[in-house]
Amino acid sequence: MKIPSRILGLAVLISAVCIPVSEAEDCIALPPGLVGWWSGDAPSHDLSGNYNFGNISGVSYGPGKVGSAFEFSGTGYVKVAPSVSLNVRSLTLAAWINPANESYMPIFQFQEDGEYMGALLWAGQPPGGAKGTLYSNLRESHLNNAVIDAPGVITTNQWTFVAVTYDQASGIQRLYVNGEIVKEANIGS
Numbered sequence: 001m002k003i004p005s006r007i008l009g010l011a012v013l014i015s016a017v018c019i020p021v022s023e024a025e026d027c028i029a030l031p032p033g034l035v036g037w038w039s040g041d042a043p044s045h046d047l048s049g050n051y052n053f054g055n056i057s058g059v060s061y062g063p064g065k066v067g068s069a070f071e072f073s074g075t076g077y078v079k080v081a082p083s084v085s086l087n088v089r090s091l092t093l094a095a096w097i098n099p100a101n102e103s104y105m106p107i108f109q110f111q112e113d114g115e116y117m118g119a120l121l122w123a124g125q126p127p128g129g130a131k132g133t134l135y136s137n138l139r140e141s142h143l144n145n146a147v148i149d150a151p152g153v154i155t156t157n158q159w160t161f162v163a164v165t166y167d168q169a170s171g172i173q174r175l176y177v178n179g180e181i182v183k184e185a186n187i188g189s
Helices: 022-026
Strands: 008-011 013-014 055-064 070-081 091-097 107-108 120-125 133-139 148-149 160-167 174-176 180-186
Touching: 091 107, 091 120, 120 160, 133 160, 133 174, 148 174, 148 180
Parallel strands: none
Antiparallel strands: 008 070, 008 107, 013 070, 013 091, 055 070, 091 160, 107 120, 120 133, 133 148, 160 174, 174 180
């Protein structure tokens, strides 16, 4: 599966996984292979060292899980341009979120403008679905969807660590909530 190279939007409230850069000596080491890290501490610089800086629109800053966080009102986003370092075969998208309501909103949209392929991670109540759903779709092309979702795992007004992983070698896609696997599927490689 080839994942295209653009993050189109982040939603709800995303916070730094670690403390601010000025206090980096208290942080854990960056994991090997990290290609992008947007902490939510102003501005939208990529702390991975790959210089995948984002453009911010409609985003403010609020208190985060640690330090400050991006705060989205529903229309805001952090957009990162295509980059060779973001063109990956296996991936992990992870964020601390604190949704204020059950609106079905993207946490990450990793795709080109106007394209149907990409990696999506959303949370909330999908149309006709259950509240507190964590949803992922890793799609290679239009109508070639690899959807997994876990209903009832996201609580509003509470910090929750969420992630989706995809390992191309095994074809396994996983959803995580607070470090625990809540859904797993073999979507192929």
